[in-house]
Amino acid sequence: MIEVSISEAFFIYLFISMTFVFILWALSEYRSRTRAVKVEVEETMVCEICLQSFVFNKHESIVKCTHCGSLNDVISG
């Protein structure tokens, strides 16, 4: 069996605990940044048919109006 002193055992305990906390912090930071990117992608647009504004995804070229269901071209709108 491996013999370790009390100070070495305490150091190993602290190292594992701090590594666990660091991993949790890095995961929460990564999740919050990916959520922020999704918000930036969305924009508002006014429908050409019913003139109601709605939120759409910026990466789509043609979007469907959430009020009347008509298709709108992103470039002209």
Ligand SMILES: [Zn+2]
């Ligand atoms: Zn519409």
